[in-house]
Amino acid sequence: MQGSRVEILNEGGFRSDGRKQYELRDMTIDLAQQGQADGSVVVTHGLTQVMVSVFGPREAKMRSQTIHDRANINVEVNVAAFSTGDRRKRARGDKRILELAATIKSTFEPVVQTNLYPRSQIDVFVQVLQQDGGLLQACVNATTLALVNAGIPLLDFVCAVTGGVHSTSPLLDLTLLEENDLPNVTVAVMPKTGKVTLVTMETRLHVDRFEEIFRLAGEAGKIIHGEMKNAVRSRTTALVTAMGSAPRVGGGDTADKDGDDRMNEY
């Protein structure tokens, strides 16, 4: 029952899902509140969907894990059994999942300003809802946005993207099909400075090809940063307007003439 063989990149320059070589997947960011989390977000990259909830900084659940001069970041990852094509129930102690959690934690330790909250804990709960490649990328991007949403001070955004090489052509933002077939690397950058906080690769790639894909992934990270900033800005604007404390534009705004008393009118 196999269909025809799927081409990674055809002669017209199109990939299996219709994208061009350097085209990123559709990214949606939903910053609506989830449950009682201090900050939460649902991020999708194409068909990969990840939800992250952040609690904190708050009192640590286990005193033994507190650090005297900074906050402890605790990352827990939960992969839904229905997230992949074949159902696989992953126990919480699964090595792959623990590795993913540890990677996320070490990516954010130098970025979150933990020295501002000694002896407290920041909990990051990652829930994977759907997987179609780029899981670490989605988790890192979602964690950044959730931390921003929770109001936890960061040195900068952390934007991640995957890159791969198909014979000599570099590709960006790989789907599951492409990830399984091509050598691929995940790169996370802090866009303001261009510094890289995460590079992981589990496949083999020739060193000549690596430089190009590494550089491209870094640039793609900056594009993702643009998306994230827009989402945060529109969410904040909506909240501020809803609170009714948006700064009133002086002069030409007729609607305001009969509005609230202003302090300086007294």
Place this chain on the structure above:
Amino acid sequence: MLSLSKAEKSYIQAGFLASPPSRADGRTLLDFRSVALETGIAPLANGSARLNIGRNTHGGGGGTEVVAAAKLEVESIDEDSDGRDGGRIMCTVSCSPSAYPYLASGALDDLQADLTSLLHQTLSHASLHPRNLGILQNKKSWLLNLDVLVLSDAGNVIDAIFMASRAALWDTHVPRTRGVEYKARKGVKGAEGGKGDMDVDEEVQSGFDTRVIPKATDFELPDYWDEGEVLDGRDRWPIGVTLNLESPAHFLDATAQEEAAAPLKLLLVFSFQDAGAAVIQGMRMLGPGELTSSNLKDLIKAGETYARDLFTALNAKLKDEDVRRNQKARERFELHR
């Protein structure tokens, strides 16, 4: 889960016993918060649903949110595997730590195990078993895995789990299969050689032999892209209703604070097979407290009415969802005409 002070608890309890009874959000004792339901949210699953009770309006979050997904996989029936002729159902509930931010991971595992056993024992019962989960008699069958994920808990999570499970099972489609039989090819060298050596009587099909022996050894999907037929027993999947008891009153759809103030609960799971006939599929008393048997009788009677209302409302919404999704698909294909 939540810890309230004694003053808060007594305030909430007094609210239930006052006349007229009052609750923090202004509902009556039997009012449910608004329930949002969407089916087909996990495209990789055979059936799925997402349910939210008490979400804040206007782009809100909060509320009790539960995702349920049913996934089918093929099982062989032999001595080593757990497969059973006619298929079987396995239910699992997992709780996201973001739903219970104050619980340690051990307590979270315990809660998951409790909810799993509750859901599994109720839904995998033989009286609810769907009839189209077999593939090849005594050889292969479908294993239906129902995974429920609790994303946030603002009270009344058990009712949410049962409603979401019912919705996901309603949405489940079983792929159509066709038995396949393998025949040795005629004209194979070995066969001819065999025949030449001996005079072998050919097997003649006797006219008196009316047995129908299914000879299929494997199966195939005639249409890979076909979603399949609807899972049998759609109307039988049960509805759970939790009656929170604050003697002599009882109330429905408790928020987290109300659950902490009135911890004694009676969970009733009803199945409405044909119009009119209600069957209790499960019953649990949860929390500290006691009930007399006459109390219990009255509560069961009341619970049946509430469950029936929930059942009717849920069915109407499920039918709406079916129409909405078929409508969307139809519109999409219309554009390509």
